[in-house]
Structure formats: structure tokens, C-alpha cells
Amino acid sequence: MNQNSKVKLNEIFTSIKAEAETRLKDISGDNSQNIFIGMATCGRASGAVEVKATFEEALIERKINAHIIPVGCLGHCYGEPLVIIDKPGFPPILYQNVTPGKARLLVKAYLEEGDPVFEHVLGAMEENDMIPAVMEFPRFNQEKRVVMANCGLINPEDIYQYIAKGGYSALVKALALEPEKIINEIQESGLRGRGGAGFLTGMKWQVVQDSEEKDKIVICNADEGDPGAYMDRTILESNPHQVIEGMAITAYAVGANRAIVYVRAEYPLAVEMIKKAIGQAKEIKLSGEGILGTNFNLDIAVFQGSGAFVCGEETALIQSIQGKRGMPQLRPPYPAQRGLWGKPTVINNVKTLASLPPIFENGAKWFRGIGTDKSPGTAIFSVVGNIVHAGLVEIPMGVTLRALIFDICGGIPNGKKFKAVQIGGPSGGCLPDDFLDTPIDFDSLNQAGAMMGSGGMVVMDEDACMIDVARYFLDFTQKESCGKCTFCRIGTKHLLDILDRITKGEGREGDIELLEDLSMDIKNGSLCGLGKTAPNPVLTTVKYFRDEYEAHIREKRCPAMMCRTLTAYFIDLDKCARGCDACVGSCPTEAIFTTKNRKKGIDQTLCVKCGECMVSCPPEYDAVRKVSPPELAPKIERPKEE
Amino acid sequence: MVKLIVDNKEIETEDEVTVLQACLDNKIYIPNLCYLKEMDNPPGSCRLCFVEIKGYNQPITSCTVKVKEGMEVRTNTEHVRRLQRTAFEFLLSVHHVDCKNCPANKKCELQRIAKFLHFGLKLKKLEQLEREEGVEQDHPFMEYVSNRCVLCGKCVFVCQKKNGKAMLSFAKRGLDTVISFFGEEDKAKTTCKECYACVEICPVAALIRK
Ligand SMILES: Cc1cc2nc3c(=O)[nH]c(=O)nc-3n(C[C@H](O)[C@H](O)[C@H](O)COP(=O)(O)O)c2cc1C
Numbered sequence: 001m002n003q004n005s006k007v008k009l010n011e012i013f014t015s016i017k018a019e020a021e022t023r024l025k026d027i028s029g030d031n032s033q034n035i036f037i038g039m040a041t042c043g044r045a046s047g048a049v050e051v052k053a054t055f056e057e058a059l060i061e062r063k064i065n066a067h068i069i070p071v072g073c074l075g076h077c078y079g080e081p082l083v084i085i086d087k088p089g090f091p092p093i094l095y096q097n098v099t100p101g102k103a104r105l106l107v108k109a110y111l112e113e114g115d116p117v118f119e120h121v122l123g124a125m126e127e128n129d130m131i132p133a134v135m136e137f138p139r140f141n142q143e144k145r146v147v148m149a150n151c152g153l154i155n156p157e158d159i160y161q162y163i164a165k166g167g168y169s170a171l172v173k174a175l176a177l178e179p180e181k182i183i184n185e186i187q188e189s190g191l192r193g194r195g196g197a198g199f200l201t202g203m204k205w206q207v208v209q210d211s212e213e214k215d216k217i218v219i220c221n222a223d224e225g226d227p228g229a230y231m232d233r234t235i236l237e238s239n240p241h242q243v244i245e246g247m248a249i250t251a252y253a254v255g256a257n258r259a260i261v262y263v264r265a266e267y268p269l270a271v272e273m274i275k276k277a278i279g280q281a282k283e284i285k286l287s288g289e290g291i292l293g294t295n296f297n298l299d300i301a302v303f304q305g306s307g308a309f310v311c312g313e314e315t316a317l318i319q320s321i322q323g324k325r326g327m328p329q330l331r332p333p334y335p336a337q338r339g340l341w342g343k344p345t346v347i348n349n350v351k352t353l354a355s356l357p358p359i360f361e362n363g364a365k366w367f368r369g370i371g372t373d374k375s376p377g378t379a380i381f382s383v384v385g386n387i388v389h390a391g392l393v394e395i396p397m398g399v400t401l402r403a404l405i406f407d408i409c410g411g412i413p414n415g416k417k418f419k420a421v422q423i424g425g426p427s428g429g430c431l432p433d434d435f436l437d438t439p440i441d442f443d444s445l446n447q448a449g450a451m452m453g454s455g456g457m458v459v460m461d462e463d464a465c466m467i468d469v470a471r472y473f474l475d476f477t478q479k480e481s482c483g484k485c486t487f488c489r490i491g492t493k494h495l496l497d498i499l500d501r502i503t504k505g506e507g508r509e510g511d512i513e514l515l516e517d518l519s520m521d522i523k524n525g526s527l528c529g530l531g532k533t534a535p536n537p538v539l540t541t542v543k544y545f546r547d548e549y550e551a552h553i554r555e556k557r558c559p560a561m562m563c564r565t566l567t568a569y570f571i572d573l574d575k576c577a578r579g580c581d582a583c584v585g586s587c588p589t590e591a592i593f594t595t596k597n598r599k600k601g602i603d604q605t606l607c608v609k610c611g612e613c614m615v616s617c618p619p620e621y622d623a624v625r626k627v628s629p630p631e632l633a634p635k636i637e638r639p640k641e642e
Numbered sequence: 643m644v645k646l647i648v649d650n651k652e653i654e655t656e657d658e659v660t661v662l663q664a665c666l667d668n669k670i671y672i673p674n675l676c677y678l679k680e681m682d683n684p685p686g687s688c689r690l691c692f693v694e695i696k697g698y699n700q701p702i703t704s705c706t707v708k709v710k711e712g713m714e715v716r717t718n719t720e721h722v723r724r725l726q727r728t729a730f731e732f733l734l735s736v737h738h739v740d741c742k743n744c745p746a747n748k749k750c751e752l753q754r755i756a757k758f759l760h761f762g763l764k765l766k767k768l769e770q771l772e773r774e775e776g777v778e779q780d781h782p783f784m785e786y787v788s789n790r791c792v793l794c795g796k797c798v799f800v801c802q803k804k805n806g807k808a809m810l811s812f813a814k815r816g817l818d819t820v821i822s823f824f825g826e827e828d829k830a831k832t833t834c835k836e837c838y839a840c841v842e843i844c845p846v847a848a849l850i851r852k
Contacts, residue, residue, distance in 0.1 A: 308815070325812055330686045330706050483793065483812060483819025486689045490732035493817045494768055514767055521728040524700060525689050 005294060006176050012293045013172045016284055020163035028086070033066040033111060036084040038152055040073035040237040041269050042230075046080040047099065054100035055083075058107035066111060072238020074152030075392030076139070079122055082152070085110060091124040094134055139389050142408045144370060144396045146378045147354045151238035156273050159280040162241040168286055170360035174249045175294055182253040183209060186356075189364035190376040195221055195312075195349030196424070196453045197529070198375070198442035204346060207336040208254040211344040216256035218247055219340065219347045222263040222270065223317060225309035226425030227476060229456035231380045231392050232350040236263065236270035239354075240277035244300065246353030248287060249360060251298045254346055258299050262317055265304040275302050309426075309480035310530055314347045316482065327484045328528035351380060351455075371397030375441035379455060383409050386416065386461040395440065402436035405459055416461035419560075420545070424453025426473045426480075427533030429540035430466060449540045451533065465562035466545040467552055470537040471499040477534040488531030491522040495538055503563040505629075507553035516542055557629045564609045568630035571600050571613075575623035583624065586616035593638045601636035646713040655709055660684065662691050662704035665717065672717055673726055673755045675733075675845060676794040677705045680803065685795055689729045690755065692722045701725055727759055735768045736817070737846075738775075738789040746847035752792070773817065781823050783834050783852055784841060788820050791848035797821060797840035804839045821848070 001009075028034060037043070037052050052068060059066055074082055079096030085106065086092040093116055095106065102120055109115045116131065123134035134140040145151075154161040162168070174182055187202030208216055220243060224232040235243060247259045261274055278300045282288040289297050303321050305311050311320045315329040318340050339345025355377060359367045368376045375397040381404065384390050388410030395404060401421060405411065412418050420430045429450035431438070438444050442452050460469065478492040495518055498511055519535030519542075526532045542549060551557045558566040571583070571592075576599040583600055584592050591606035592613060600623075602613070614624040627633050645654050646661075648670055655664035663679055665672050675688035684705040692701040696714035701722050704715070716722070733752065741747045741763070756763050778786040795812070798821070802808035809832060813822035841849045 327812070330683070479816050481816045483815055483817070484685070484687045486687070486729045486732050489793070489817060489819060490736055490771070491728075493771055494732070494735065497769070497771070517767075518728070521725060525692075525725045525729060527686055527689065 001176055001178075001294070008293045009172060009175055012285070013169070016286075017163055017169075020160040023158075023160045024164040027067050027069065031088055033064075033088065034084075034086040035066055035068045036071045036086070036153070037068060038073055038080060038082040039070040040152075040234055041267075042073050042077050042234070043081045044269075046097075048081040050100050051081050051083065051098050051103050054103040055107065058104045059111075062107055062112055064107060064111050069155050070157070071154060072151050072156050073234045073392070075148060075234065075394070076122075076389070077391035078389050082122075084125060084153075087111065089114075090116060091126040091128040091131060091133070093124050093131060094122045095120050096122040138407045139393075139409065142399070142403065143394050144378050145394050146358050146370065147235065147242070147351050147380060148238075148392065148394045149358070150242070151234065154239065156238055156240055157276055159241055159277065159284065159286075162239065166361065167241055167357070168245055170357035171245050171248050171252075171286070172292065173360050174252060175292060175296065179209060179253045179255060182249065182360075185364050186253070186359070189359050189367040190374075191352065191355060191359065191367065192375060192377075192442060193349055194351035194355070194380075194455075195347075196451065198452060201348065201352055204336050204348075205250065205254050207334070208256070208344045208346050211337070213344050215258070215343050216254055217340050217343050217345045218251045218254065218256045218259040219317070219321075219335075219345060220247055220259070220261045220350060220353055221312060221314065221317060221347050222261055222267075222274075222350045223305055223312035224264065224267075224350075224454065225307070225312045225480070226454045226456045228384050228458060229382050229425060229454045231382055231455055233267050233270045234392055235350050235354055236267070236274050240270075240274045241281065242354045242357055243274070243350055244277055244281050244287065246348075246356035247300060248291065248298055249356045250346055250348065250353060252296055254344075256346065257297050259301070260321065260340075261300065261302045262305055262311075262321065263302060264307045264311075266307045271302060271304060278302065308482070309476075310482045310528075313528055313530060315528070317347065318345070325482075327482045328530070330527065372439065372441050374443055379440055379452065381440075381455045381457045383457045383459065385422075385458040386412050386464075387459040388413050397441045398439045400437050400439055401431070404440065404457075405436070409459075412459065412461045414461075416463065418459070419462050419464050420460045420466060420469070422450075422458040422460065422469065422473070422537070423456070424451035424536075425456040426476045427451070427530070427536050428453050428456070429536045430460075430469060430544065431540065432544045434544075449536065449543065451536070463560055463562065465503070465558050465560040466541040466548050467499055467503050467558075468560075468562050470541045471496065471503060473537040474499060474534065477530065481530060481534075485527035485531060487522045487525040488527070488534065491518060491525075492531070492534050494518060495522070495535060499538070502549065502552045503558070504565045505552070505556040505563070507549075509553065511553055512542060512546065512549050555629060559628070561626050561628045563628075566630065567609060567626055567628040568604060568633040569602055569607060569609060569611070569613060569624055569626050570633035570636070571602060572623045572625050573599050573601075573636070575621050576600055577618075577621045577623070580618070580621065582616050582618055583613035586612040588612065595636060596639050601638065602633075603638055604630070604633065644709045644711050644713075646709055646711070646715060648715045649717055657709070659709055660705050661693060661695070661707045661709055661713070661715055664709050665693075665704065665715070670717060671758060672704055673730070673758055674705065675751055675755075675792055676796065678796060678799060678843075681799060688733075688792070688794055690726055692725045693717050694719050694722055723759070727761060730755055730759055730761055731765060731768055733792050734763065735765055736771050736773055736789065737792070738787075739763050744790070744847055745850055746790075746845070750847070751845035771817065778820075778822070781834070781852075784823075784838075785850050785852055786821060786823075787848050787850070790846050791821060792846055793819060793821070794845060795821075796843045796845070797849055800839040800843045801837075804837060805833065809834070810840060 124131040191201045192198040311326040316326040320326040335345040474496040591603045653668040674691040693704040
């Protein structure tokens with residue numbers, strides 16, 4: 001690009017930026033009060049829509065002037081709905097679990113009368129000497145927000161809010177560079193794809209850039225089919241412009257003029273947000289024809305997938321856009337060589353693309369300073385399961401599992417013990433406590449038998465039965481197999497059936513070895529990544545929890561007492577209170593009877609092992625026991641009806 | 643022409659063919675179900691034609707590798723046989739074995755592979771998987787017997803090739819995957835009656851004339 005066009009480019013962007021700053025002043029001028037409400041899917045699911053309506057009503061009723069700004073998701077799911085109130089004279093304050101009732105209270109007590117209502121405060125968003133800042137909590141200060149830096153803080157429906165925070169200036173920087181320079185920068189940054197495999201982004205781009213073909217395509221992979229993973233959705237809902245900016249940088253670098261966001265139709269809000277954002281970007285010439293006065297054109301479209309897990313696999317995704325059944329194809333040719341409609345195609349994950357603007361803003365060296373040597377940058381996990389502070393966490397690569405689970409996310413609730421963590425989505429592995437000091441990066445997780453995958457993380461406490469866990473994930477992958485190749489279509493079903501019979505107490509000698517053999521063959525024999533990784537939950541649980549398999553098979557005992565066929569409930573007659581009927585009504589099958597001395601017994605032939613009696617037994621008696629194997633339950637005869 | 647070494651024997655073959663094709667042309671049998679010579683992009687879905695090739699650290703499907711001068715191929719290593727036997731047993735575990743009453747008897751590809759692998763037609767380590775029984779009668783001229791089908795996809799390929807567009811396709815997912823005739827067409831009006839390419843290509847008589 002010549003000097004002239006560089007000047008022009010900067011001029012155009014300077015005026016856009018000025019507009020953004022003027023608009024920002026309008027809403028956050030000296031005396032304005034702002035209420036930021038988390039309105040991403042997670043917030044809405046916990047009632048943010050009603051909370052917003054209540055705030056609106058209450059402001060009108062009390063004749064208070066304040067802006068309500070819908071924002072995306074902060075990642076702190078445990079605290080949803082989350083609201084930040086920014087009032088002059090106070091630091092911005094974050095409130096958690098805001099209900100319509102709390103909303104009315106906050107308007108009256110805080111906005112009208114100046115009392116911040118401390119009992120509902122999670123923390124202040126800035127250091128101050130009035131209210132403890134959230135930055136003092138590990139859940140905030142041990143995170144490193146790069147991709148999610150603005151999530152939950154800006155209105156995703158307003159491009160100017162992103163620009164006011166520095167958005168799109170990385171694109172301006174990139175457009176002033178030769179495409180080769182951009183690819184060099186990305187190669188230097190060491191960025192690896194966040195879609196699971198950790199492939200070097202710069203290397204992929206190079207192949208596409210080198211291609212002679214004129215027409216090239218960029219695809220943003222937002223299929224996100226892993227159960228329990230929702231970071232890509234959150235990013236699209238909370239800050240879609242960072243993804244668009246990343247796509248524009250990618251397209252410019254590889255020489256593409258077409259880009260497609262592939263997002264599942266089950267993400268209606270994400271679809272709406274990204275579509276709106278694309279429209280806004282086009283309006284002010286940040287996409288479309290002649291971006292920022294240059295001769296670079298980029299047309300961005302949205303394609304809605306119908307939500308098959310396998311369509312996240314890049315070759316299946318391409319088939320799906322071409323109107324075919326989403327079945328993975330053999331590679332090579334890789335999409336970078338021959339992709340959508342036969343054109344060289346860059347496919348990158350949402351997080352990979354959203355990492356680009358910060359890299360260009362701050363430089364490859366800065367990015368390398370975060371994370372580890374081989375896995376620079378941050379990782380985003382959705383930490384769910386038996387965990388105190390569930391939600392999305394963005395951490396520098398290299399943080400240990402222990403630090404993530406116990407320090408950042410607050411550990412296991414209810415005083416229970418940690419048992420295992422399942423990492424990498426349905427085809428990740430289950431790791432026991434010996435592995436808690438494993439650093440979180442692509443290579444260490446692979447070595448341990450798990451994987452980064454999409455960043456799903458399920459934490460399990462002592463009550464989890466590992467065979468049941470493996471069964472759960474195999475049930476998912478088996479159903480989601482596209483049916484094309486023999487190993488995945490049929491092999492995963494055999495694994496599932498064997499696990500199923502083990503949990504039912506029908507396991508046989510040799511089942512463990514059979515599971516191992518079949519798993520290895522399915523890994524080695526399958527066509528695509530789905531089949532190649534589907535046995536991971538089996539292999540890791542067999543490896544790290546073999547004694548549990550043996551207990552199920554040999555002793556017909558479930559150590560975690562989760563497998564229904566292998567457990568029984570009984571009532572400890574020494575503890576049961578004569579005349580108490582608390583459990584009787586709770587039993588859905590009328591399995592509980594009264595003994596001769598007016599205590600209670602359970603008819604094992606009727607019991608469905610739902611555990612309701614255990615819940616309803618008053619804590620002062622605590623008389624219901626659960627045992628495995630079921631023969632351990634003492635036989636208590638039901639008195640003959642008179 | 644290209645020379646390569648297969649199981650310590652030198653063979654000669656045309657350029658640009660797959661290792662599988664080269665072997666078959668030279669009378670070296672490698673079990674396969676989903677491959678046809680005319681395919682530009684073989685689907686690689688049956689996962690039977692594994693071989694070991696020097697330079698690759700794992701068995702690889704021979705339908706997906708093109709021959710190269712001097713290539714060293716082994717078709718009968720322990721690892722290759724293990725994968726083939728497992729794949730075959732998987733296929734068998736969803737196949738309704740009733741050779742006596744099957745039109746494919748004696749020309750069935752599964753029988754041929756069983757013989758080649760010295761496997762027999764009985765399951766060794768696995769149990770038969772239960773699938774919905776049933777014969778699809780939707781089509782006026784053909785029947786589809788799902789629990790014979792090995793889902794090789796050759797029928798879809800030949801239909802596409804002969805008629806310009808395939809009137810058959812894969813449907814459903816996972817173990818329930820089947821071949822299905824397109825619903826929206828008026829099947830009576832199709833040219834199927836003059837064609838039957840799919841029936842002829844089917845290696846296991848899952849598609850048969852009515
Ligand atoms: C079964 C399967 C499912 C996948 N699902 C996704 C997905 O939902 N999102 C994604 O970005 N990548 C997914 N991938 C990985 C993609 O094939 C591809 O590697 C990725 O989109 C490349 O982007 P990256 O280089 O930015 O990681 C999946 C892979 C497999 C085998």
C-alpha cells in the first residue's frame with residue numbers, strides 16, 4: 001500500500017473513531033448513571049429479560065434518569081443475572097443473582113438514595129477504598145482476558161462501543177501491511193488453532209496465500225457441538241465485532257474476498273448478533289466493498305448449520321454448506337488446498353479469529369509473553385459440573401488444572417472430594433487427582449490422554465461413577481457418528497453396549513481387555529477425528545480407574561454407588577424413628593412399609609432406587625443407607641397384611 | 643509406468659492409480675467394499691483396505707494413496723490384519739447372516755472377505771447388535787434390506803454417475819444410518835426400471851429387484 005492510501009485509511013478510521021467517542025460521551029458523560037445488564041443466553045436463561053424490564057419500569061416510576069445498556073456475558077455463570085451499575089461518585093459495582101425484586105431495591109436504595117446495598121454486591125469493577133474490587137478475587141485476578149476482554153462490558157449491538165474500546169484498529173494496522181508481513185507476524189506469535197487440534201494458524205494461512213487460485217474463502221467455525229461448551233456462542237453474543245475484525249484480517253492476509261460464519265441454528269441469539277454486527281460493519285465500510293477506502297473487499301455471510309456434532313469437523317462443515325450430508329471427507333486434500341466449492345479455504349475457530357485483533361494491536365511478542373513456549377496465549381474453558389464458580393474462564397496456557405479448579409473456580413462444593421476432571425468435550429479424557437498438576441496446554445493434555453478440544457471441562461466429585469461417565473460420553477458420540485465409516489458407526493456402539501452391561505452388573509471377565517482392544521482399533525481405524533477420539537473416555541477411565549471397572553465386573557459393586565442395578569437403599573432400624581412417616585410419602589412406588597415395631601422398611605422388589613427417601617428422612621435421624629452391592633442391604637420382611 | 647514393491651514382489655502399474663488399484667490389477671487381493679476404479683475421490687469409508695507403506699508410521703487405507711516409484715507396500719502385516727478383522731467383525735455384527743436364503747450367496751463380498759481373512763461368518767469377540775429389522779418397500783421396483791446393507795455407498799455413486807444425480811442417499815445417523823430413496827420424487831416415473839445399476843453393484847444383495 002502506498003503512502004497516500006495509508007494516510008487516507010488512517011483519516012477515514014480517525015473520523016469513525018471520533019464518532020465512537022462522541023457517542024460514548026453521550027452515554028457515559030459526567031453525570032449519567034448506567035446500568036449494564038448481562039443479556040447473553042446465560043443471563044436470559046436466569047431471568048435477565050425480566051430484570052431489564054423491571055429496571056425500566058422502576059426508573060420510570062421513580063423518575064430516575066439512567067441508561068440501561070444490554071451487554072454480553074462476563075463468563076461468571078454462577079452469578080447470573082449479573083448487573084453492573086455505574087453511578088457518579090461510586091466505582092462501577094457488580095451485582096450478582098439480580099432478581100426483579102433486587103432490581104427495584106437497587107433503583108430505590110442505590111440510584112435514588114445512594115446506598116449500594118452491600119449484601120448483593122459481588123464486587124467493584126475498579127480499585128477503590130469503599131468496596132472490595134473483584135480484582136481481589138482469584139476468579140477475576142488469575143484470569144487473563146485476551147479474547148473475552150470486552151465480553152460483558154460492551155453492547156454487542158453497537159459497533160461504536162467496540163470501536164471506542166480500541167476495536168478495529170488492529171484491522172487498520174493490518175491493512176497498512178503487506179499480506180506476507182501479516183502471516184509472518186502470526187507465525188511469530190505461535191498462535192495455534194483453538195478449534196481443538198491446535199494446528200499452527202500461520203502455517204494454514206500460508207498454504208492458502210501461496211495458492212494460485214484467485215478465489216479464496218475464509219470460514220469461521222462456530223458450530224460448537226460439544227455438550228457443555230458454550231464459549232464460541234458467548235463470544236458471538238457478547239462481542240461479535242472482534243470475530244468480524246479477525247475474519248477481515250485473515251481474509252486480507254490470505255487474499256480472500258468471501259467469508260462465511262458457520263453457526264448452528266440452535267444459537268438464535270448468536271445468529272442475530274453476528275448478523276447485526278455484519279450489517280453495522282458494512283454500513284461504516286469496515287466490511288463489504290472498499291474497506292476503509294482501500295481496494296480490499298470482503299463479503300461476509302452467515303450460514304446456519306442444523307446442529308450435528310460432526311458438522312464441526314472441517315470437511316463435513318464444507319459438505320454441509322454445499323448442501324450435502326455432513327460427512328467428513330478424506331484429507332488430503334485439506335480445505336486449505338481444496339475447500340469450499342473446491343477453493344482454497346481457511347477454516348478457523350471463533351476463538352482463533354478473535355485472538356487476532358489483540359495480537360495485531362499488541363504484537364506477536366506480547367502474545368508470546370502469555371502462556372507457554374509451545375502454546376502461547378490464553379485458553380478458554382467452560383468449567384461445569386461439581387464446581388463452586390462454574391462458568392467461562394480465560395486463563396493463560398500453562399496454568400495447572402489444580403489452580404484452575406481449586407483456586408480460580410473455588411473447588412468442589414458441599415465438602416466433597418475431587419474425583420476426576422473430563423477435559424476436551426465428549427472425546428476428551430478423564431483425569432484423576434494425580435494429574436492435577438498437569439499444565440493446561442495442547443501438548444501436556446494430549447500426553448495425559450485428554451485433549452484441549454473445544455475447552456469443555458466437567459469436574460466430578462466422589463459421587464461420580466467413572467464407568468457411567470464413560471458410558472454417557474460414548475452414548476453421545478455414538479449417536480452423533482455420521483454413519484460413514486465402519487469403526488465409528490459400529491465400533492462405538494459396541495463400546496457403549498459393553499459399558500452399559502458393566503453398569504448393569506452384567507460385566508464379564510475379559511470385558512476390560514475387550515474395551516481396550518476395540519478402543520485402540522477404533523482410534524487407529526476411523527476415518528475422521530470423531531472416531532479417532534471417541535474412545536478416549538473409555539481408554540482413560542480404564543487406565544486411571546481400572547479398580548472401578550474390576551469392582552463392577554467381579555464384585556458387582558459400584559464404588560460410587562451410582563449404578564442403580566448395583567445399589568440398594570435400606571433403612572437403618574437403629575436410627576429410624578418410631579412413628580415417623582417422612583419417607584413414606586416421598587416414595588413414588590409405595591415400596592416403603594411399616595415394620596411391626598412401627599419403624600420403616602423398604603421392599604427391594606418395588607424400590608426403583610430414586611433416592612427420594614434419603615432426601616426426605618429428617619437429618620436428625622439420617623436413617624436411610626445406600627449400599628453396593630445390593631446384597632449388603634439387610635432383609636427386612638414386610639409384615640403380612642392382616 | 644511406476645514400479646513398486648508389494649509384499650517383497652515388484653509390480654508395475656500405471657501412474658496416478660491408487661495403491662489398491664495397482665494391487666488388484668496385479669492379482670494381489672486386498673479386502674475392500676466401498677471402492678470402485680472410476681471414483682475420483684474414493685470415500686474410504688469401509689476401512690478394510692489397510693496396508694503398511696514404508697514411511698508411514700501406521701497402517702493406511704490403500705484406496706487413498708497414489709502409487710509412487712519405489713514405494714514399499716505390505717498387505718499382510720499383523721497390524722493390518724488386526725484392523726481388517728476388527729472392521730470385518732464390526733460389519734458382521736450388524737449383518738443378518740442367512741446365506742442360504744440370500745440372493746447374494748456365493749457371490750457375496752462378505753463371504754469372499756471372510757474366506758480371505760480366515761474369519762468365518764460367526765462373531766468371535768462381539769455380540770450381534772440389534773437393529774430394526776425391515777425391508778423398505780417404498781420403491782415400486784426395488785427393495786432395500788437394511789440389515790444386509792454394509793453402507794459401502796457404491797449404489798449412490800453409480801446412480802449419480804448414470805443418471806446425473808443420485809436418487810439414493812444416506813439417511814439418519816450413527817448405527818441407524820441407512821440408504822434411502824429420495825422421498826419427493828414420484829418413484830414410479832423414475833428411470834429405475836431401465837437402469838438397476840444400484841442393484842447390480844450392491845455387493846451383498848441389500849438392494850434387490852422386486
Ligand atoms: C468431530 C469433530 C468436531 C469438531 N467440531 C468443531 C467445532 O465445533 N468447532 C471448531 O472450531 N472446530 C471443530 N472441529 C475441528 C475442525 O475440524 C477444525 O480443525 C477447526 O475448525 C480448525 O480451526 P482452528 O485451526 O482455528 O482450530 C471438530 C473436529 C472434529 C473431528
